[in-house]
Amino acid sequence: MNxxxxxxxxxxxxxxFTLLGNRGTLHEGQRLKHHAKGDRWIYCVTSALTDxxxxxxxxxxxxxxxxxxxxxxxxxxxPCDKCNRTRFxxxxxxxxxxxxxxxxxxxxxxxxxGVARDNNGVQVTFRxxxxxxxxxxxxRDPGREQPLLVFHYEHPKGYEHRCVYPWTSCGYGIKEPLxxxxxxxxxxxxxxxxxxxxxxxxxxxxLLFWGSTTTQPDEM
Numbered sequence: 001m002n003x004x005x006x007x008x009x010x011x012x013x014x015x016x017f018t019l020l021g022n023r024g025t026l027h028e029g030q031r032l033k034h035h036a037k038g039d040r041w042i043y044c045v046t047s048a049l050t051d052x053x054x055x056x057x058x059x060x061x062x063x064x065x066x067x068x069x070x071x072x073x074x075x076x077x078x079p080c081d082k083c084n085r086t087r088f089x090x091x092x093x094x095x096x097x098x099x100x101x102x103x104x105x106x107x108x109x110x111x112x113x114g115v116a117r118d119n120n121g122v123q124v125t126f127r128x129x130x131x132x133x134x135x136x137x138x139x140r141d142p143g144r145e146q147p148l149l150v151f152h153y154e155h156p157k158g159y160e161h162r163c164v165y166p167w168t169s170c171g172y173g174i175k176e177p178l179x180x181x182x183x184x185x186x187x188x189x190x191x192x193x194x195x196x197x198x199x200x201x202x203x204x205x206x207l208l209f210w211g212s213t214t215t216q217p218d219e220m
Contacts, residue, residue, distance in 0.1 A: 001015065001065050002026075002063060003015045003064075003065050004021070005071065005147065006070075006138040006147040008123050013169060017046070018067065018069075020043070021042050021072060023036040023041040023042075024061060025061055036118065039113075039114040041113075042078060042080040042081075043066055043078070048083040068202075070136045070187075070203055071138070076113065076123070078091055081106045113190060117188040128182065129181065129182055131178065133192065135195075136150065138150075139164070139185050139186060140183060148164040150164055151165055151175070164176050171207045172206040
């Protein structure tokens with residue numbers, strides 16, 4: 001399986017996934033040869049995978065797999081405008097609000113998002129105070145390579161709790177305090193602004209690491 005992490009790197013391993021996607025034909029035989037082909041980086045519903053036994057067939061797009069939506073967005077993908085059309089419409093409307101545009105088309109989004117996410121195969125990132133970031137954004141703390149998911153939830157005592165969950169290809173690790181100060185933001189800036197403006201990510205709670213005994217957010 002071609003598992004995509006929040007830094008947009010693709011690795012071949014077995015891991016859980018909730019979304020399918022592609023960024024063109026990246027393989028030759030059963031080996032990955034390219035980082036991307038073109039600007040159309042999308043994520044799809046899993047039902048778009050018509051034949052699990054025919055992955056990486058000759059001459060077709062390379063199937064990519066994502067742990068969840070925050071991972072797909074951090075890697076620079078957007079919802080598919082065909083199999084994931086309702087979600088794409090929500091994404092498109094949020095994009096238009098942030099960019100003050102009307103009737104934007106999918107290929108226009110792809111061109112603009114491409115500049116914000118990737119520079120010759122290297123992920124484009126930016127810096128921000130962790131406390132200023134909305135839930136669902138992926139970050140890295142200085143001196144640490146592991147991506148972290150920013151998460152907010154309503155504490156039973158009535159206040160908002162802010163924390164991060166370390167990302168792994170098999171799920172999230174034990175929650176940690178929100179970093180203090182500036183962090184490296186992996187999620188492309190236009191998508192961060194969309195989330196800040198109200199684009200709601202489909203993540204009620206993180207998918208915890210397989211076999212983890214950690215508590216879920218509403219139990220903390």
